[in-house]
Amino acid sequence: MADRELSPALQFEHASVAYGRTPVVEAVHGDVHPGEAVALIGPNGAGKSTLIKAVLGLVPVVGGRITVLGRTPAQARREVAYVPQADTLDPEFPVSAGQVVLMGRYRRIGWVRRPRREDRQVAAEALRAVGLADRAGDRFGLLSGGQRQRVLLARAIAQQPRLLLLDEPFNGVDAVSQDALLTALHGLRAGGAAVVVSTHDLALAHLTCDEVCLLNRHQFAFGPTEQALTPELLRAAYGGQALVTDEAVVAR
Amino acid sequence: MPYRLFVEPFQLPFMARALAEALLLGVLGGVVSVTVVLRRLAFVSDALTHTVFPGVVIGYLVAGTGGIVWGALGFALLSAVLLTVLPSNRRVTEDAALAILLTGFFSVGVVLVSRRSSYTADLTAFLFGRILTVDRREIVETAVVTAVVLAVLAVVGKELLLRAFDPGAAAALGYRVRLLDLVANVVVALVVVAAVKAVGTVLVIALLIVPAAAARLLTGRLAVLVAVSVLVGTLGGYLGLAASYQASVYYGLRLASGATVVLALVALYVVAFVVGALRRAGGRRRADRREADLVAEAA
Numbered sequence: 001m002a003d004r005e006l007s008p009a010l011q012f013e014h015a016s017v018a019y020g021r022t023p024v025v026e027a028v029h030g031d032v033h034p035g036e037a038v039a040l041i042g043p044n045g046a047g048k049s050t051l052i053k054a055v056l057g058l059v060p061v062v063g064g065r066i067t068v069l070g071r072t073p074a075q076a077r078r079e080v081a082y083v084p085q086a087d088t089l090d091p092e093f094p095v096s097a098g099q100v101v102l103m104g105r106y107r108r109i110g111w112v113r114r115p116r117r118e119d120r121q122v123a124a125e126a127l128r129a130v131g132l133a134d135r136a137g138d139r140f141g142l143l144s145g146g147q148r149q150r151v152l153l154a155r156a157i158a159q160q161p162r163l164l165l166l167d168e169p170f171n172g173v174d175a176v177s178q179d180a181l182l183t184a185l186h187g188l189r190a191g192g193a194a195v196v197v198s199t200h201d202l203a204l205a206h207l208t209c210d211e212v213c214l215l216n217r218h219q220f221a222f223g224p225t226e227q228a229l230t231p232e233l234l235r236a237a238y239g240g241q242a243l244v245t246d247e248a249v250v251a252r
Numbered sequence: 253m254p255y256r257l258f259v260e261p262f263q264l265p266f267m268a269r270a271l272a273e274a275l276l277l278g279v280l281g282g283v284v285s286v287t288v289v290l291r292r293l294a295f296v297s298d299a300l301t302h303t304v305f306p307g308v309v310i311g312y313l314v315a316g317t318g319g320i321v322w323g324a325l326g327f328a329l330l331s332a333v334l335l336t337v338l339p340s341n342r343r344v345t346e347d348a349a350l351a352i353l354l355t356g357f358f359s360v361g362v363v364l365v366s367r368r369s370s371y372t373a374d375l376t377a378f379l380f381g382r383i384l385t386v387d388r389r390e391i392v393e394t395a396v397v398t399a400v401v402l403a404v405l406a407v408v409g410k411e412l413l414l415r416a417f418d419p420g421a422a423a424a425l426g427y428r429v430r431l432l433d434l435v436a437n438v439v440v441a442l443v444v445v446a447a448v449k450a451v452g453t454v455l456v457i458a459l460l461i462v463p464a465a466a467a468r469l470l471t472g473r474l475a476v477l478v479a480v481s482v483l484v485g486t487l488g489g490y491l492g493l494a495a496s497y498q499a500s501v502y503y504g505l506r507l508a509s510g511a512t513v514v515l516a517l518v519a520l521y522v523v524a525f526v527v528g529a530l531r532r533a534g535g536r537r538r539a540d541r542r543e544a545d546l547v548a549e550a551a
Contacts, residue, residue: 093416094473139473
């Protein structure tokens, strides 16, 4: 699926990112090419969310470099979509699923103007891509957790991004919604978008991504899933908190 | 009877002017309170109502009643900026910083006004307003502020919605969240400026919160929310004025008109609360019945 001929969509060069003076994540080094998916894996507090914010240009890079679509993170924002965890949003907020998806079009629509027919079409297609075509009129907060997560992915799809960043998208998501999310992500990658997924679910990392960036404050591995998710590396990154069995690796 | 209650009072010129002012403020408050409720700006709004107060006093001292709006405007913009910048200090929490700003500014106003011989009368007018004495110029001022606020919301309305719903996504999309917050604070401050003369700096908080809070009890749809909020705002102004007129003319009870308008708003809130609770209870009963039917079918 990956097209190695193209220049990377996302490039880490010995990057360190920091809030204030203390680096949160150090020495991240690796490329994500168009159509590729990389899982950011590490325990809670490993710095996965911070690294995602750095790719969005919201947390400063204090060492090395992060290049997004050949530009600095802040310059590339319009072509980068971010999918937050659905449960961080207020379920009482009075917006419909369709309105949430349209938010992905706001930058293209611009100030003052209202959504055009084209924007509404793209939003409707995005909802269809996550299997919620008939739920546009439903209030966002009344949908299930998994459906809300799908709506947020649809918002990102409506943005028509070249790089997609997802923060723990599978947390508390039922099987149906998980399937829908995986299908939609597959579609995005087929369309040439690069995908970065932070997760602590190693099985899902295997399922969704061909590469892994194993993190805990600094990088332990960045490469093909089989090479990065070895018992030794996982034990090192999780500090002995990972349970390694014959069949699977379970992180606690 | 309805004629005497709802039409007759407003045939008097001063009551007609008061009604025009109240309806304008109802539209303004109805729209802006949606922003306040969605952004959870109630406390910030409360702070703004107090920080505008010294501006009102200074404007009055410098240029008489004509200066009030300009003094209020100056302090409204100043406090909108301060309220946006202030909470960024990590060591002082936002509510503490707001409380300091609120009381500090408010005290400046009280100190200034206390030096005048007509201290109590002036203070009462600034704090609680005198809607029955608004003149044509003040109505025009309110209309201009309303037009400006509606124009601003037309320009950045959807961006403010995004910022209120998902600030992380707004930042990720490249919006300057701080700037959007400043716009929201300025809009709230402008409502205080517009309402100073009619309801005073203290009671305006009702106008900034009650309409959308009442509407929120009745609907989860944004467009309906705005419409109901405007309806509550204007209806509150209308009913409040009619009630204070009735009380004073037919029952010899002199009710402060501004406060009566606020009481009418609160009464509408209570109505919305009861209606909302009944509807939810009805919805639950229907759902229970459906479930019972399904269970019966299965059995």
